[in-house]
Amino acid sequence: MAKTVRLEPIGEETSIQTNGNILSVLLKNELNVLHECGGRGMCATCHVYIKSGMEGLSSPSRRERRTIEVITSANNNSRLACQALVIGEGVVVELPSGTYVSAIDDIESLIGTRAEQNILHPLDGRILVEAGKLVTRSMITQLQDTRTEVTEYLNHASDT
Numbered sequence: 001m002a003k004t005v006r007l008e009p010i011g012e013e014t015s016i017q018t019n020g021n022i023l024s025v026l027l028k029n030e031l032n033v034l035h036e037c038g039g040r041g042m043c044a045t046c047h048v049y050i051k052s053g054m055e056g057l058s059s060p061s062r063r064e065r066r067t068i069e070v071i072t073s074a075n076n077n078s079r080l081a082c083q084a085l086v087i088g089e090g091v092v093v094e095l096p097s098g099t100y101v102s103a104i105d106d107i108e109s110l111i112g113t114r115a116e117q118n119i120l121h122p123l124d125g126r127i128l129v130e131a132g133k134l135v136t137r138s139m140i141t142q143l144q145d146t147r148t149e150v151t152e153y154l155n156h157a158s159d160t
Contacts, residue, residue: 056088
């Protein structure tokens, strides 16, 4: 049986099959949400806030709780969209403001421009480039280091 989920700040309601994850809803609605770890609950790129209806979601797993603990912008309403299964009605999801790093090439094209929104670290959600700040070549080095860090983290996590 389908459940209804509300997406904020776009104010759109969408349906999802019971036990479907929030990430599938976000992707179905063409929202710019990454899932760098492939939906394994090991990165911060699908971090969302549950504005209401937390009781309409599955309980967080141990892995999800550990991942959320390192996200700098996390709070009591934080969930990983890839791990949160919709089991009831009344779920309202809000995306964090900003975009997570995905491709260095995309960022290189922004050198010399101002970031339209915060650019966020994919493991812990900290702000790498603030909205309105100039994207500089030195930011590329920082972002490349971040990409290496994410790759190493995911490779290590796959080994354990």
